Amino acid sequence: MTDLPQISEQPEPIVLDAIDRAIIARLHDNARIPNIDLAREVGVSPSTCLARVRSLRERGVIIRYTAEINPAALGYTLQALISVRIRPGARHLMEQISDELRTEPEVAQLFFLGGSEDFLIHVRVRDSAHVRQFVLKNLSANPAVALTETNLVFEHHTALSAGLRTVL
Amino acid sequence: MTDLPQISEQPEPIVLDAIDRAIIARLHDNARIPNIDLAREVGVSPSTCLARVRSLRERGVIIRYTAEINPAALGYTLQALISVRIRPGARHLMEQISDELRTEPEVAQLFFLGGSEDFLIHVRVRDSAHVRQFVLKNLSANPAVALTETNLVFEHHTALSAGLRTVL
DNA sequence: GCTGAAATCTACGTTAG
DNA sequence: CTAACGTAGATTTCAGC
Numbered sequence: 472m473t474d475l476p477q478i479s480e481q482p483e484p485i486v487l488d489a490i491d492r493a494i495i496a497r498l499h500d501n502a503r504i505p506n507i508d509l510a511r512e513v514g515v516s517p518s519t520c521l522a523r524v525r526s527l528r529e530r531g532v533i534i535r536y537t538a539e540i541n542p543a544a545l546g547y548t549l550q551a552l553i554s555v556r557i558r559p560g561a562r563h564l565m566e567q568i569s570d571e572l573r574t575e576p577e578v579a580q581l582f583f584l585g586g587s588e589d590f591l592i593h594v595r596v597r598d599s600a601h602v603r604q605f606v607l608k609n610l611s612a613n614p615a616v617a618l619t620e621t622n623l624v625f626e627h628h629t630a631l632s633a634g635l636r637t638v639l
Numbered sequence: 640m641t642d643l644p645q646i647s648e649q650p651e652p653i654v655l656d657a658i659d660r661a662i663i664a665r666l667h668d669n670a671r672i673p674n675i676d677l678a679r680e681v682g683v684s685p686s687t688c689l690a691r692v693r694s695l696r697e698r699g700v701i702i703r704y705t706a707e708i709n710p711a712a713l714g715y716t717l718q719a720l721i722s723v724r725i726r727p728g729a730r731h732l733m734e735q736i737s738d739e740l741r742t743e744p745e746v747a748q749l750f751f752l753g754g755s756e757d758f759l760i761h762v763r764v765r766d767s768a769h770v771r772q773f774v775l776k777n778l779s780a781n782p783a784v785a786l787t788e789t790n791l792v793f794e795h796h797t798a799l800s801a802g803l804r805t806v807l
Numbered sequence: 808g809c810t811g812a813a814a815t816c817t818a819c820g821t822t823a824g
Numbered sequence: 825c826t827a828a829c830g831t832a833g834a835t836t837t838c839a840g841c
Binding site: 812814815817818821822 | 825826827828839840
């Protein structure tokens, strides 16, 4: 899925009180916590808690609930970051290239960047031959691509979203 | 949380059949789908489905269930990628620096890299002044840091894990 | 908007194929 | 390993504060 556009959204500014933030933090940590337990932990009744969770979902604060999958279990044990520069005359093709890349099963994340590089692609692959093949097929073969640089990922950590640590 | 180490794990190799993969794909899309619906969609009985989901959880295929939170709703509307190079004589401090960075609320992801750069940090911040302050305080002030480079993120896309598209 | 109780539905252990 | 049954407990609606 995609993050929401970062400008000129929010018809009504989203206001979250301490209970909302506590709910968010707990659901981020465990999306399947029973509503009754969640309610007790944040200090409201189950029905109130349910109404708040729904409101958060409807206002787009909670984007979705997802299961984190261990990619190694699926046979993809290697990760790499590939930075890509598009030829200056081909910048109008960036949306199309992005759409094509996102259909490739190896692509885990895609960043559009400002600065000297245009894309950063986070891929999950079987081995180094696989990443080489990915670059050749999906990037080097495209005449709009000016330059690529591949870095292997040794470790990858993800953290709780900003602004939620203090309520845990 | 952290991805599992990428080498020498799996006492027993994890084998997943088509039903397991279908379950994984649906739980990745919606971690809160009722077991009864999940069972119907993948074509097994609810009790069988529940047993499979548990097994996937116990074998570490499903790492956890999490709610994706819209960072913009929390007031963090700007994203940046910061690449960091550590001084060659200070490489032994990398673990310590990593641990310190991960306690900062702005840090969403942290990559340990091979190649010319050592770290890549994905941060979520309020504005450009905030990211500048982050770099000054957490990186430039550290004598082990040789070089940093900050790129603003215009868009960020995340995709379904590799190997699951075909079963959807 | 919050609370508490009633009805519906789900999860999950047990039994059996 | 898989399917069916039964119970305990959760979710969700609704009336009242």
